[in-house]
Amino acid sequence: MSTAGPRPRRATIRDVALEAGVSRGTVSRVLNGEPYVSAQAREAIEKAVARVGYVPNSAARNLATRRSQAIGFIVHEPHELFLEDPNIGAILLGANRVLSGSDHQMVSLVIDSERDSRRVARYLSGGFVDGAVVVSARQDDTLLTTISRLGIPATLVGRPPATSRVPWVGIDNKGAARAITEHLISTGRRRVGMIAAALDRDSGSDRLAGFREALGPAFDRRLVVENQLYEYTAGRTGMIELLEREPEVDGVFAASDAIAAGVLDALRAAGRRVPEDVGVVGFDDSSWALRCQPLLTTVHQPARLLGEAAAASVLAQLRGTATDDPAGGLLETHVVVRESA
Amino acid sequence: MSTAGPRPRRATIRDVALEAGVSRGTVSRVLNGEPYVSAQAREAIEKAVARVGYVPNSAARNLATRRSQAIGFIVHEPHELFLEDPNIGAILLGANRVLSGSDHQMVSLVIDSERDSRRVARYLSGGFVDGAVVVSARQDDTLLTTISRLGIPATLVGRPPATSRVPWVGIDNKGAARAITEHLISTGRRRVGMIAAALDRDSGSDRLAGFREALGPAFDRRLVVENQLYEYTAGRTGMIELLEREPEVDGVFAASDAIAAGVLDALRAAGRRVPEDVGVVGFDDSSWALRCQPLLTTVHQPARLLGEAAAASVLAQLRGTATDDPAGGLLETHVVVRESA
DNA sequence: GGGGTGTCTGTGACCGTTCACAGAGAGACC
DNA sequence: GGTCTCTCTGTGAACGGTCACAGACACCCC
Numbered sequence: 001m002s003t004a005g006p007r008p009r010r011a012t013i014r015d016v017a018l019e020a021g022v023s024r025g026t027v028s029r030v031l032n033g034e035p036y037v038s039a040q041a042r043e044a045i046e047k048a049v050a051r052v053g054y055v056p057n058s059a060a061r062n063l064a065t066r067r068s069q070a071i072g073f074i075v076h077e078p079h080e081l082f083l084e085d086p087n088i089g090a091i092l093l094g095a096n097r098v099l100s101g102s103d104h105q106m107v108s109l110v111i112d113s114e115r116d117s118r119r120v121a122r123y124l125s126g127g128f129v130d131g132a133v134v135v136s137a138r139q140d141d142t143l144l145t146t147i148s149r150l151g152i153p154a155t156l157v158g159r160p161p162a163t164s165r166v167p168w169v170g171i172d173n174k175g176a177a178r179a180i181t182e183h184l185i186s187t188g189r190r191r192v193g194m195i196a197a198a199l200d201r202d203s204g205s206d207r208l209a210g211f212r213e214a215l216g217p218a219f220d221r222r223l224v225v226e227n228q229l230y231e232y233t234a235g236r237t238g239m240i241e242l243l244e245r246e247p248e249v250d251g252v253f254a255a256s257d258a259i260a261a262g263v264l265d266a267l268r269a270a271g272r273r274v275p276e277d278v279g280v281v282g283f284d285d286s287s288w289a290l291r292c293q294p295l296l297t298t299v300h301q302p303a304r305l306l307g308e309a310a311a312a313s314v315l316a317q318l319r320g321t322a323t324d325d326p327a328g329g330l331l332e333t334h335v336v337v338r339e340s341a
Numbered sequence: 342m343s344t345a346g347p348r349p350r351r352a353t354i355r356d357v358a359l360e361a362g363v364s365r366g367t368v369s370r371v372l373n374g375e376p377y378v379s380a381q382a383r384e385a386i387e388k389a390v391a392r393v394g395y396v397p398n399s400a401a402r403n404l405a406t407r408r409s410q411a412i413g414f415i416v417h418e419p420h421e422l423f424l425e426d427p428n429i430g431a432i433l434l435g436a437n438r439v440l441s442g443s444d445h446q447m448v449s450l451v452i453d454s455e456r457d458s459r460r461v462a463r464y465l466s467g468g469f470v471d472g473a474v475v476v477s478a479r480q481d482d483t484l485l486t487t488i489s490r491l492g493i494p495a496t497l498v499g500r501p502p503a504t505s506r507v508p509w510v511g512i513d514n515k516g517a518a519r520a521i522t523e524h525l526i527s528t529g530r531r532r533v534g535m536i537a538a539a540l541d542r543d544s545g546s547d548r549l550a551g552f553r554e555a556l557g558p559a560f561d562r563r564l565v566v567e568n569q570l571y572e573y574t575a576g577r578t579g580m581i582e583l584l585e586r587e588p589e590v591d592g593v594f595a596a597s598d599a600i601a602a603g604v605l606d607a608l609r610a611a612g613r614r615v616p617e618d619v620g621v622v623g624f625d626d627s628s629w630a631l632r633c634q635p636l637l638t639t640v641h642q643p644a645r646l647l648g649e650a651a652a653a654s655v656l657a658q659l660r661g662t663a664t665d666d667p668a669g670g671l672l673e674t675h676v677v678v679r680e681s682a
Numbered sequence: 683g684g685g686g687t688g689t690c691t692g693t694g695a696c697c698g699t700t701c702a703c704a705g706a707g708a709g710a711c712c
Numbered sequence: 713g714g715t716c717t718c719t720c721t722g723t724g725a726a727c728g729g730t731c732a733c734a735g736a737c738a739c740c741c742c
Contacts, residue, residue: 022692026692059399064729064731353699366700398699401700404697404699406701407727
C-alpha cells in the first residue's frame with residue numbers, strides 16, 4: 001500500500017506575501033509581471049518565492065481568470081494513422097513547441113468515430129480549452145461549425161471549405177503536385193499514373209488537381225487509383241491495381257510518402273526496377289522518404305513549421321493581435337530530387 | 342479581428358440548483374454519484390442539468406478537491422523516436438484509453454534534454470498531475486528518485502532498477518528473446534548474430550541476456566553489434582558492421598522491429614536473400630513487422646495492453662486499492678512466425 | 683495652498699466547486 | 713412518549729488565485 005501519506009501543504013501566494021512582508025495583491029502583480037511595483041517589493045517577493053518554494057496553482061488561477069491555459073490539438077483521423085503518419089506527428093511537435101513556450105498546455109484530441117466527435121464537442125463547449133488547432137478536417141466537418149458557433153479561437157492546418165471564415169495555415173498543394181509531376185515527366189516518362197487519396201480533403205483533391213494540370217491533355221482518368229487514406233497499404237494495393245489497368249505505366253505520383261513506400265514494394269514484387277523501369281515520386285518528405293529503397297524523390301513539406309504557425313496563429317487570436325488575412329500562412333514547399341525519379 | 346466577443350456565461354451548479362428547486366449541496370451530491378439523495382431530487386436535478394446545459398467547471402473542482410485529474414505520461418526518449426517508435430505510440434494510446442475512461446486527462450511529457458528533465462520535475466512538484474506513467478526510464482534515472490521523494494503515485498512501463506520500489510508492468514524480455522533466438526536456431530542457422538540496442542535499459546540488456554542464454558556455448562561476443570537506440574538506421578549500419586565482422590553470418594536477431602527493417606535493407610543491398618541466405622527475427626510485432634519484405638518473424642509484445650495496465654495501476658494507487666505486488670503486471674508474449682525466418 | 687497626475691499598495695469580493703456540519707423528518711424499539 | 717438510528721437536505725467556509733477599487737504618497741504646476 002503506497003497511498004503516499006498526506007502530501008505536504010504547498011505554499012500559496014499568502015505564504016509568500018507574509019514572508020516578503022507585503023500583501024497578496026502585490027505578490028500577484030509581481031507574478032504576472034505587471035508594472036507599478038517598486039523594485040524593493042519586487043526583490044523581496046522574488047526572494048520569498050524562492051525561500052518558500054512557491055509554485056502557482058493553475059486550478060485557482062484558471063478559476064479566477066476563467067481561462068484554461070490549454071489549447072486543443074484536434075486530429076480527425078483514425079488512431080492508427082495518428083501513429084503511422086509522421087506528418088501529423090511533426091505538426092504536433094511544432095505546435096507543442098510554440099504552446100509550451102507561451103505557458104499553454106496542449107491537449108490532444110483524436111476523433112475516430114461519431115462518439116468521439118460528440119465527446120470533443122462537449123470538451124470544447126465545456127471551456128476546457130481556450131483555443132484549438134485543427135488538423136485534417138474534412139470538407140463537410142461538423143466540427144468547424146461547432147467551433148465557429150462557440151466562438152472559440154481556432155486555426156486549421158489545411159485549407160478549409162470556401163464558405164468558412166476560420167483562419168488557416170497550409171501549403172500550395174496544387175502547385176506542389178504540379179511541380180513534382182512536371183519533374184516526373186521531365187525524366188522522360190510517357191504513361192504516368194497517380195495513387196490518390198483523401199479526396200474528401202483539400203490536400204487530397206488539390207494534389208489530384210495539380211497532377212491533372214501538369215499532364216494537360218495527356219491526363220487519363222483511368223490511371224488514377226483512389227483511396228481513403230494516406231497509408232502504406234493503400235500504396236501497395238493501389239499500385240497492383242494500377243499495373244492491372246495499365247501494364248505499360250512508367251511513372252507514378254503517390255499522394256504521400258507512405259503511399260510511395262507501398263508503391264515501391266509492389267513494384268519490386270512485380271519485378272519492376274525503380275527508377276529504370278518506373279519513376280516514382282511522393283509527397284511530404286517525411287521519414288518514410290529516407291527509409292525507402294531507392295531513396296524517394298518527393299515534395300518537401302515543412303510540417304513542423306506548419307504546426308508552429310498554426311499554434312502561433314491561435315495565440316495571436318487569443319491576444320487579439322491576429323491579422324485579418326486568413327491565408328497569411330501559406331508556407332513554401334520544394335521538390336527534393338533523390339533516387340526514385 | 343475575430344476576438345470572439347464576450348463568451349456567454351456558462352451555467353453553474355447554482356443555476357442547476359435554482360432550476361431544480363434544491364440546494365447546491367444536493368446538486369453536488371448527484372453530480373458525484375453519492376448516496377443519500379432522494380429519487381425525486383435526483384430526477385429533478387438531472388432534468389435541470391440538461392435544460393440549462395450544465396457542464397462542470399474542472400478548474401473549480403480541482404481547486405476544491407486539490408486534485409488535478411491529470412496523469413502525466415512521461416517518455417524519456419528523443420522527440421524524433423517518440424514519433425518513429427510505434428511501440429511508444431501504442432502504449433500511449435492504451436494508457437489514454439483507460440485514463441479518459443475514468444475522467445482523467447493525460448498529459449504527455451517528453452524528456453529529451455537536461456533542461457526538459459528539470460521542467461518535468463517542476464511540473465510534477467507543482468501538483469499539475471495526480472500520478473504518472475513512466476515509459477523507458479533509464480537505469481540511473483534521476484526522475485525515479487524525484488518521483489518517490491514527492492510521493493506521487495507512479496507506475497513504470499519496464500522493469501526498474503532493483504533498488505526501486507516503484508510498481509511496474511512489463512514483459513519477460515529475457516524469456517522472449519531466448520524463445521525467438523531458439524526459433525531462429527531451429528531453422529538451421531549456425532552463425533547467429535545480434536543487433537542490440539539500449540543496453541542502458543532493462544529491455545535492451547534483458548534481450549541480450551536472453552539471446553546469450555539461447556546460444557549457450559555457441560555465443561560469440563564478436564557477433565553482437567551494440568547501438569544506442571531502437572531505430573531503423575541503427576539496424577542498417579549495424580548489419581553492415583556485422584557483415585564485415587563475420588561474412589558467414591546466417592542468422593540475425595534484431596532487438597526491435599525497426600532495427601530488423603534496417604537489417605533487411607542492408608542485407609538486400611549486400612545481395613543476400615532473406616530467409617534463404619540469412620534468417621532475420623525482430624522484437625515488438627509493431628507496424629514495422631508488416632511493412633517489411635519479407636514479412637517479419639518477431640515477438641509479439643502487447644504494447645497497447647501495457648499502456649492500459651500501467652494506467653490502471655496508477656489509478657489503483659490513487660484509489661488506494663493497489664495490491665502490494667509490484668510486478669503484478671507481467672504480460673504474455675509469443676513468437677509470431679512469418680516469412681523472414 | 684489647491685488641484686491634478688502618476689506611482690505604488692492593501693482590501694474585499696468573486697471565480698465554481700467540495701466538504702463538514704447541523705438539523706429535519708421518519709421509522710423502529712423499548 | 714422518549715430515544716436512537718437512518719435518510720436526506722441546506723449552509724457556510726474553504727480552496728488559491730485575480731481584479732477593481734480606494735487610498736496613500738510624492739511630485740509638479742499654476
